Amino acid sequence: MDGEKIIRWQRKRSGKAEEIHHILKDELGGGHVPSKRFGANAAWWTIAVLALNLHDLMKRRLLPEEYGKSRPKSLRFLLYTMVGKIVTHGRRTVLKIWTGNRGAYAASN
Numbered sequence: 001m002d003g004e005k006i007i008r009w010q011r012k013r014s015g016k017a018e019e020i021h022h023i024l025k026d027e028l029g030g031g032h033v034p035s036k037r038f039g040a041n042a043a044w045w046t047i048a049v050l051a052l053n054l055h056d057l058m059k060r061r062l063l064p065e066e067y068g069k070s071r072p073k074s075l076r077f078l079l080y081t082m083v084g085k086i087v088t089h090g091r092r093t094v095l096k097i098w099t100g101n102r103g104a105y106a107a108s109n
Contacts, residue, residue: 024048027073 001009025031030048033041055072067075084097 020052023072024052027071028052
């Protein structure tokens with residue numbers, strides 16, 4: 001490509017790299033390295049990048065359009081709470097399974 005096309009392409013991006021870096025560091029755990037060893041930290045960062053790519057692929061191919069602009073953290077909470085919720089009351093632990101309506105749960109022991 002010639003120089004002018006490259007500059008136009010770069011200007012269209014307008015801060016996407018910073019947003020992706022923020023998602024990788026703060027929402028996917030890339031900002032907290034697990035070890036003092038370089039190889040382990042490189043593997044940790046690679047897993048975070050793979051998780052971001054899988055998240056993007058899932059948004060584009062598997063989920064409805066309403067989830068198209070969701071971030072990994074919000075999508076994680078939506079999907080994990082969609083199945084059901086565990087409630088402990090008294091001496092019983094009950095799994096309330098989601099029935100289809102976001103506010104309605106069916107009790108299951």
